[in-house]
Amino acid sequence: MMTTLDKIRPGMGGIIQSVGGQGALRRRLLDMGLTPKTKIQVTKIAPMGDPMELYLRGYVLTLRLQDAAEIEVLVEEEML
Amino acid sequence: MSEVLIALAGNQNCGKTTLFNRLTGSNQHVGNFPGVTVEKKMGAIKNFKEATLVDLPGIYSLSPYTSEEVVTRDFILKDHPALIVNIVDATNIERNLYLSLQLMELKTPMVIALNMMDEVTASGNSIDVEKLSKHLQIPIVPISASKNEGINDLISVIKKEARKHQEAIHLDFCKGEVHRAIHSIAHIIEDHAQIADYPTRFAATKLVEGDEPMQRALHLHQDDLDIIEKIVKSMEDALGTDREAALADMRYSYIEELVKDCVVKNHRSQGLKRSQRIDRLLTHKYLGIPVFILIMLMIFYLTFGPIGGTLQGLLEEGIDIAVHALSTLLLQLHVSSWLHALVIDGICNGVGSVLSFLPVIVTLFFFLSLLEDSGYMARVAFVMDKALRKLGLSGRSFVPMLIGFGCSVPAIMSTRALSSDRDRKMTIVVTPFMSCSAKLPIYGMITAAFFPEHTALILISVYLIGILVAILSALLLKRTVFQGESVPFVLELPAYRIPSAKSVILHMWEKAKDFLRKAFTIIFVASIIIWFLQSFDFAFNFVEDSSTSMLANIGTWISHIFAPLGFEDWRASTALVTGITAKESVVSTLSVLTNTTSDAGLSSALQTIFSPVSAFAFLCFTVLYMPCVAAFAATKRELGSMRQALATVAYQTGVAYVVALVVYQIGSMLF
Numbered sequence: 001m002m003t004t005l006d007k008i009r010p011g012m013g014g015i016i017q018s019v020g021g022q023g024a025l026r027r028r029l030l031d032m033g034l035t036p037k038t039k040i041q042v043t044k045i046a047p048m049g050d051p052m053e054l055y056l057r058g059y060v061l062t063l064r065l066q067d068a069a070e071i072e073v074l075v076e077e078e079m080l
Numbered sequence: 081m082s083e084v085l086i087a088l089a090g091n092q093n094c095g096k097t098t099l100f101n102r103l104t105g106s107n108q109h110v111g112n113f114p115g116v117t118v119e120k121k122m123g124a125i126k127n128f129k130e131a132t133l134v135d136l137p138g139i140y141s142l143s144p145y146t147s148e149e150v151v152t153r154d155f156i157l158k159d160h161p162a163l164i165v166n167i168v169d170a171t172n173i174e175r176n177l178y179l180s181l182q183l184m185e186l187k188t189p190m191v192i193a194l195n196m197m198d199e200v201t202a203s204g205n206s207i208d209v210e211k212l213s214k215h216l217q218i219p220i221v222p223i224s225a226s227k228n229e230g231i232n233d234l235i236s237v238i239k240k241e242a243r244k245h246q247e248a249i250h251l252d253f254c255k256g257e258v259h260r261a262i263h264s265i266a267h268i269i270e271d272h273a274q275i276a277d278y279p280t281r282f283a284a285t286k287l288v289e290g291d292e293p294m295q296r297a298l299h300l301h302q303d304d305l306d307i308i309e310k311i312v313k314s315m316e317d318a319l320g321t322d323r324e325a326a327l328a329d330m331r332y333s334y335i336e337e338l339v340k341d342c343v344v345k346n347h348r349s350q351g352l353k354r355s356q357r358i359d360r361l362l363t364h365k366y367l368g369i370p371v372f373i374l375i376m377l378m379i380f381y382l383t384f385g386p387i388g389g390t391l392q393g394l395l396e397e398g399i400d401i402a403v404h405a406l407s408t409l410l411l412q413l414h415v416s417s418w419l420h421a422l423v424i425d426g427i428c429n430g431v432g433s434v435l436s437f438l439p440v441i442v443t444l445f446f447f448l449s450l451l452e453d454s455g456y457m458a459r460v461a462f463v464m465d466k467a468l469r470k471l472g473l474s475g476r477s478f479v480p481m482l483i484g485f486g487c488s489v490p491a492i493m494s495t496r497a498l499s500s501d502r503d504r505k506m507t508i509v510v511t512p513f514m515s516c517s518a519k520l521p522i523y524g525m526i527t528a529a530f531f532p533e534h535t536a537l538i539l540i541s542v543y544l545i546g547i548l549v550a551i552l553s554a555l556l557l558k559r560t561v562f563q564g565e566s567v568p569f570v571l572e573l574p575a576y577r578i579p580s581a582k583s584v585i586l587h588m589w590e591k592a593k594d595f596l597r598k599a600f601t602i603i604f605v606a607s608i609i610i611w612f613l614q615s616f617d618f619a620f621n622f623v624e625d626s627s628t629s630m631l632a633n634i635g636t637w638i639s640h641i642f643a644p645l646g647f648e649d650w651r652a653s654t655a656l657v658t659g660i661t662a663k664e665s666v667v668s669t670l671s672v673l674t675n676t677t678s679d680a681g682l683s684s685a686l687q688t689i690f691s692p693v694s695a696f697a698f699l700c701f702t703v704l705y706m707p708c709v710a711a712f713a714a715t716k717r718e719l720g721s722m723r724q725a726l727a728t729v730a731y732q733t734g735v736a737y738v739v740a741l742v743v744y745q746i747g748s749m750l751f
Contacts, residue, residue, distance in 0.1 A: 019325060024145040025568040030328035031141035032570055033175050036321070038332075044359070047368040048466040053573065057174040058345070060352070060573040062462050064469075067568060 001075045005040070005068035006052070013041030013055075013076060020070035033057045034071060084131040084242050087156055089183060090167035091176050092138035093455070093574035095195045099167050099225040100135045101582055103235065110590065113151045119496065127232075128239050134161070140175070142182045144293045147501055156186050157278060163242040164190040165234075170200045170207055170222070171349040171575070177335045180216075184251055187279035190218050191241050193234050196351075197222040203349045212342040217251055226580055250281065253334040258326055261288050261315040265308050272298040288312055289327050351575035358576050359459065368463050375456075376482055379447045383440060384486060384517060391439030399436060403428045418622050422611060430607025430661060435599050437487065437518075437710075442588050444483065444490050449587040451479075453579030458571055465569060471551060472558030474500070474569050477507040481550070484514030488711035492718055493591065506554060506562050508718055509728050512707040513550035515543050518663035522702050525667050529683035530695045538699070546703045549735060599710070606661050606709045614658075626673060631657070645701065645737070646694025646744040656701070662708045693751055697744035704736035 002017065016038045019029050033056060034040070043060070044053035051064045088103075090096045100108075104123030111120045121135040136155060137148035144150055156164065166183055168176040183190060192213075200207055213220040219237050223230030254262055266284035273283040276297050286294040287308055295305070312323050319326050339345075362371060382388070407424045451457050457479060465475030476498050483491035491511045498504040523542060527535045614631040616622060623629045635654030642653045651673040659666040674685035690698060706712065706729035716725035 024143075025570070027141075027143045027145060027324055028568050028570045030325055031143060031178065032572075033178065033332060035325065035329045035332050043356075044363060045365075046363065046462050046466065047365050048463075050466045051462065051569065053363070053462065057172075058349070058352075059172045059175060060355070060575075062458075062465075062569070062571045062573055064465070064569050067570070 003073060003075055005042070005054075005063070005071040005073050006065040008042045008073060008075065010042050010044050010052075013039065014073040015076065016040055017072040017074055020072070021067065025067060026070070029063075029067070029071070032061060040073065084128075084163075085159060085161040086125070086131050086133050086238065086242060087136055087161040087164045087188075088133055088167065089136045089152060089156075089164055089179070090138060091140055091169065091172075091179060093572060094138070094167050094169035094172070094176060095225040096135065096138055096167050098580050098583055099193060099195065099223070099231075100133065101580075101586060102225055102228060102231050104133055106586065108586075113155070118147055118151050125235060125238065127235055128242075131238070131242060133165075139179065141179060143289075144291055146499065148499070150293070153186075156183070156188055157282075161188060162245065163238060164188050165193055165238060166190055167193045167195050167225075170194045170196050171203070171351060173207070173343060174332070174335050174339055177338070178331055181253065181331045181334065184216070184218070185279065185282040185285055187250070187282065189241055189244065191234075191237055192216070192218055192220040193225075193230075194220055194222045195225050198224040198227060198229065199349060199351055203351075204347045205349070206344045208342045208344075212338065215338055215342065226577070254330055257315045257318045258288065258330045261311050264311050268304050268307060269298060269300065272300055272304075275299075285327065288315070288323055290323050349575070351577070355455070355573075355575040359573075362456065363459050363463055372460060372463055375451075379444075379451075380486060383444045383447065388440035388443035391443070392436055395439055396432075396436045399428075399432045403432060418615070421615060422608070426607050426611025426615075427604065430610065431599055431604055435596075437489075438592060438595060438599075440487065441490050441595055442592050444486060445494075445588050445591045446584065448479075448483070448490070448494060449584045450579055453577070453583055455574045455576045458573050461569075461571060462573060469569075471554035472562065473503055473506060473554060476571075477503055480507050481511050481514055484511040484516065486517050488512045488514075488516050488707045489595070489714050490591070492711060492714040493594070495718055502562050505719060505724075506557050508715055509557060509731065510550040510553050512711060512715075512732060513546045513553065513704060515546045515703050516663065516707070516711075518708070519702055521664055521667045522659075523699065525670070525679075525682065525686070526690075526695050526699055528679065529686040530690065530692045538696070542699050542703050545700055545739065549704055549739065553731075553735065595710075603661070603709055610658055610661055632673075644744070645740040646697050646748070647690060649689045652689055652698065656705070659702070660706060660709060660712075662710070663702070666702065693747035694744055696747065697740040700743050701736045701740040704739055705733045706736075707732070 008014065016034055016036055018036060019026060019034055021029065038056055040054055040056040042052055043055050046052070046062075051062045052068060054061045054063060088096060088100055100121065100123070103125050105126050108121055108123035111122070113120045118137050123133055125131045125133050134155065136152045139146070139149050139152055142149055142153050144153075155161070164183055164186070166180050168180060180190075180192060194207070194209060197207070209220050209222050219241060221230055221234045221237050223234055225231070252259070262281065262284045265287050266280050269283055269287065270280050273280040276283075276299070278294075278297070283294055283298060290312070300308070315326065316322055321329065361367060364371070403424060406428065407420070410420045410423060451460075460479055461475030463475070464478040468475050468477055480491045480495045480498075483494055488511060491514070492508050495504045495507045495511070498507060523539055527538050531538045610631070613634065614626050614629045616630055617628050618630055618633065626632060631654055632650060635657065636650040638657065639648050639650045639653040642648060642656075647653065651670060654673060655666045655669040658669040670686070671682050674682060674689075676682040676685050686695070707715070712725065712729060715728055716722055719725050719728070
């Protein structure tokens with residue numbers, strides 16, 4: 001199932017399909033390793049509901065939901 | 081003996097500072113990179129004294145978007161270091177190598193220090209260092225900076241490589257369409273790159289990526305630019321992706337192949353597992369925020385109470401004894417009375433009262449560096465981001481603002497940890513609105529005289545006014561001065577680590593040095609000036625009664641400005657002026673100028689100066705108006721510009737004036 005990263009619930013994950021957005025944000029996402037075909041997993045949502053905590057390429061990253069919405073993900077079942 | 085310049089580069093949170101400390105020991109000095117407030121630390125390498133190691137900012141990439149990245153790029157390209165030491169976190173090797181690949185494009189000889197190798201092995205994983213080194217054609221030294229392992233090996237490799245003086249071997253890791261684009265563009269721009277002093281391949285790669293600073297730097301003809309765009313366009317069409325994604329993808333694909341070949345990773349690293357367990361509490365949905373508040377309260381309690389406060393008391397006593405001894409000595413030497421007064425009442429009182437804050441500041445920074453080095457600070461940003469974002473700031477600004485309730489000086493100094501220049505400046509402007517602890521004596525004095533039955537209510541409302549003004553200011557600044565785009569909040573949550581004692585101590589020592597330098601320069605001079613103004617009249621005669629001094633005259637003149645706020649008495653305005661040296665002086669000045677020695681005497685004297693309404697307006701003014709000289713100096717230093725620092729304090733004082741005016745005028749109508 002295709003969706004955007006911000007819609008994925010903690011514990012779930014998938015494969016990045018495309019990274020939208022522009023300028024500094026998009027570049028930063030790509031630099032941090034959020035490139036197409038990368039496995040990514042949502043591990044947590046911050047206490048106030050935003051940002052989200054992600055696991056990819058062996059490390060932990062946080063992104064705001066609004067920025068995560070730019071990333072298209074093909075959801076896979078259990079990724080742990 | 082010629083100096084050898086060596087650059088230390090790497091990601092954030094990869095142990096770079098620890099390695100820097102290991103390599104240089106304690107002989108470091110700190111400066112700024114030209115034109116930006118990015119800290120530049122330098123030091124001689126142990127056993128290789130002719131080499132100067134420059135600690136470049138922690139970055140993830142060489143894109144042109146943050147000042148840290150631009151500084152790194154410019155330093156390597158323009159200062160031509162003999163060698164880059166690239167520190168790579170072995171537990172997070174994929175993302176760390178992404179920067180390594182970009183650094184390799186700069187054509188400067190490089191050595192990789194593969195840090196945290198001990199943790200890789202402990203987690204049951206392994207890295208074939210020799211194979212990796214062969215692939216990258218770069219010497220790689222496995223180390224553990226925190227355990228001090230492999231450092232001597234690293235130093236001998238650095239020595240050997242730095243003395244070779246040869247150009248780096250060029251590694252061609254690009255493939256297919258990207259390869260074709262880079263090489264065709266390299267051909268077009270070769271001459272321009274040489275003139276502009278850039279490695280051709282690096283310049284070509286940057287043009288493929290659409291890097292604007294590079295386009296400008298090369299001064300290309302329009303024809304060439306058109307051809308380049310055409311080449312990039314056909315690459316994009318062939319790959320079905322855009323230029324930026326194509327290059328990021330190319331680098332990461334190459335890294336994935338490398339990792340597949342050289343790294344055995346069967347288990348998640350232990351550090352990561354441990355961190356996830358700790359975070360179950362620290363970033364917990366319901367407990368995360370309460371735990372954070374609890375931690376901050378404890379730090380404040382310890383800083384201003386048992387540890388910092390006690391030490392401050394001891395230091396104050398020590399200073400008193402020293403000043404007393406000096407005073408006796410001067411009397412015995414029969415120096416003239418004005419010189420005695422200058423040294424004792426002017427310099428010693430002024431510098432001494434500020435100096436006594438040293439223990440509090442050092443203690444506060446002890447805790448802060450624990451929070452920062454352990455990795456908790458990133459979690460604070462994660463937990464608080466949503467609230468701060470409404471103000472145009474990010475989660476990272478929360479900590480400096482909290483420290484502001486203790487003291488604006490370390491608060492402003494700690495904004496250095498913020499990655500965005502815009503956030504940093506905005507935080508510096510609003511932080512002093514958080515009522516600092518030095519203002520407490522003023523609140524105590526006023527409430528005792530006017531509102532003895534409502535002390536708590538008055539205190540709370542004063543703090544709230546400060547917070548409210550900070551929030552409104554942030555909203556205002558976001559829409560005016562700091563409109564621009566904020567740096568995206570894409571933050572790594574590093575694995576928790578036990579901070580190294582050496583790093584923490586060095587950090588405290590740095591802050592202490594900074595503070596002492598300030599106390600003996602700016603505050604020293606300011607104390608002399610204030611003393612001079614309050615001890616002489618305009619005919620430069622020494623006055624016994626300060627009400628005839630220049631300061632009193634200036635105070636009277638200034639009091640006209642304050643008349644609409646309800647404190648037209650010259651003593652009130654003079655106290656506000658001396659309060660600029662240190663907020664505690666507001667109290668001491670008022671007690672000197674009213675000739676009172678007891679608190680009760682001061683209370684009744686104050687009742688002749690203020691009405692309850694004007695007293696409250698006075699409180700409002702004190703919370704908000706420009707911070708003390710020490711904080712001003714910190715503001716100037718961190719903003720990197722006197723003009724901006726003056727604009728900041730002008731804004732703060734303007735806001736204070738307006739708020740106090742409104743409070744007094746409306747209050748006078750109501751009461």
